[in-house]
Amino acid sequence: MDGNAAPRGRSLHRFANPGRFMRLSGAVLPWVAMLGIAVSAVGLVWGLGFAPRDWQQGDTVRIMYVHVPAAWMAMGGYLGLAIASFTSLVWRHPLADIAATSIAPVGAVFTAICLITGSLWGKPMWGTWWVWDARLTSVLVLFFLYLGHIALTSAFDEPERAARPAAILALIGAVNLPIIKFSVDWWNTLHQPASVTRFDAPAVHVDILWPLLIAGLGFLFAFAAIVLLRMRTTILERRARALMLARAAEARAPEAVPA
Amino acid sequence: MSRKKRRLWILLLCGLGLGTATALTLTAFEDSLVFFFSPSDLAAKPMPPDRPFRVGGLVEAGSVVRSTNAEGRMETAFLVTDGARSLRVTYTGILPDLFREGQGVVAEGRLRPDGSFAASTVLARHDETYMPPEVADALKRAGHWQPGQPPPPAALWNTLTAPATN
Numbered sequence: 001m002d003g004n005a006a007p008r009g010r011s012l013h014r015f016a017n018p019g020r021f022m023r024l025s026g027a028v029l030p031w032v033a034m035l036g037i038a039v040s041a042v043g044l045v046w047g048l049g050f051a052p053r054d055w056q057q058g059d060t061v062r063i064m065y066v067h068v069p070a071a072w073m074a075m076g077g078y079l080g081l082a083i084a085s086f087t088s089l090v091w092r093h094p095l096a097d098i099a100a101t102s103i104a105p106v107g108a109v110f111t112a113i114c115l116i117t118g119s120l121w122g123k124p125m126w127g128t129w130w131v132w133d134a135r136l137t138s139v140l141v142l143f144f145l146y147l148g149h150i151a152l153t154s155a156f157d158e159p160e161r162a163a164r165p166a167a168i169l170a171l172i173g174a175v176n177l178p179i180i181k182f183s184v185d186w187w188n189t190l191h192q193p194a195s196v197t198r199f200d201a202p203a204v205h206v207d208i209l210w211p212l213l214i215a216g217l218g219f220l221f222a223f224a225a226i227v228l229l230r231m232r233t234t235i236l237e238r239r240a241r242a243l244m245l246a247r248a249a250e251a252r253a254p255e256a257v258p259a
Numbered sequence: 260m261s262r263k264k265r266r267l268w269i270l271l272l273c274g275l276g277l278g279t280a281t282a283l284t285l286t287a288f289e290d291s292l293v294f295f296f297s298p299s300d301l302a303a304k305p306m307p308p309d310r311p312f313r314v315g316g317l318v319e320a321g322s323v324v325r326s327t328n329a330e331g332r333m334e335t336a337f338l339v340t341d342g343a344r345s346l347r348v349t350y351t352g353i354l355p356d357l358f359r360e361g362q363g364v365v366a367e368g369r370l371r372p373d374g375s376f377a378a379s380t381v382l383a384r385h386d387e388t389y390m391p392p393e394v395a396d397a398l399k400r401a402g403h404w405q406p407g408q409p410p411p412p413a414a415l416w417n418t419l420t421a422p423a424t425n
Contacts, residue, residue, distance in 0.1 A: 052391035056357060061389060090267045126382045127355035133294035171274070175281045186285075188293040188315060190365055195387040203413040205390035 018235045025228050036222030043215025051211045060124050067117040069219040070110045077107030082174040085167035097163040101153050102230035108146035134183035135191035145173035295365045297341040308370055315365040316341040347375040357383035
């Protein structure tokens with residue numbers, strides 16, 4: 001029963017590196033989580049309660065303080081998913097797979113927040129909950145890409161076997177990122193063009209821009225904290241699974257295991 | 260070449276191929292990807308009558324005429340312009356709150372035989388400018404922003420230090 005010993009040896013090697021990750025992330029996680037809550041709270045309270053109204057949208061503009069940071073996280077999260085998938089495919093780094101599976105559901109939630117708040121914003125300002133313009137449609141496609149990634153990774157009984165097809169799906173979907181970003185420049189859309197990331201000055205007044213940027217930073221810390229927590233949980237789950245499998249193998253064939 | 264390096268190059272080549280294919284597809288379907296046509300687009304490529312489509316632009320300053328029809332519903336006629344050309348649009352019903360002269364709009368409907376556009380839906384399209392009402396008023400008072408026109412470039416009024424207009 002040589003076949004039994006080989007995978008066990010490999011699985012121990014696989015978690016040599018995640019062990020260091022567990023120590024580092026354990027030390028960093030409380031701080032990132034606290035920053036996520038505190039900075040998001042400052043940005044949101046400032047934006048929702050104290051920032052000035054907008055010259056054309058009045059108080060409705062305050063939806064922006066949730067909508068825009070959520071949109072940044074939706075796209076930044078997918079960029080992270082694509083980088084993790086690339087690292088996983090090229091260098092076969094076990095942490096990269098775990099990062100990808102941990103990012104996808106969080107990114108999907110932030111994309112859903114972006115879509116829902118955008119719809120709530122569109123009704124009073126544009127006069128419609130939804131249109132099939134290039135920006136809105138490409139963000140909906142981003143949401144489905146996240147869902148597809150989640151479905152694919154959970155379709156396999158052994159999470160390690162899902163890594164490669166899921167990484168390929170994530171990389172193919174990455175072509176959607178520039179489409180989302182530039183959809184408002186390449187085609188006529190109902191959604192307005194970029195306000196913050198422009199070549200000249202941002203078209204958002206500083207009194208509105210500061211709380212927006214702070215909320216964005218807070219969302220970034222919160223996103224990172226949730227992903228770190230999920231990565232740690234996944235590593236512990238896989239460790240427990242490997243231990244249980246090893247124990248089951250020992251119980252089944254005690255004579256094959258060297259003493 | 261090591262296996263890692265080979266995998267890296269294969270992935271980069273796949274990415275290049277996928278990107279090119281996507282760019283070509285999007286270019287080919289350009290006409291169905293735009294959400295609306297501008298009056299200049301329509302002048303260059305006229306739409307067949309009775310085919311529904313969307314037209315977008317700014318509501319021309321001084322062009323809005325409101326009336327009430329026989330059934331007591333609000334009727335609005337206005338010009339949608341992209342600066343070069345304009346199209347006469349009529350609409351019966353309640354307009355979005357943001358609708359006003361100089362505001363972006365997207366109207367959905369079809370052309371009438373007389374060349375005007377009968378809208379069944381009018382959506383407001385706001386621009387990417389966000390500023391407090393006081394700053395907007397100050398810009399208008401100082402003559403940097405003509406009423407009924409789009410806001411002046413952001414570099415004029417927005418810096419990351421507190422502007423003097425506050």
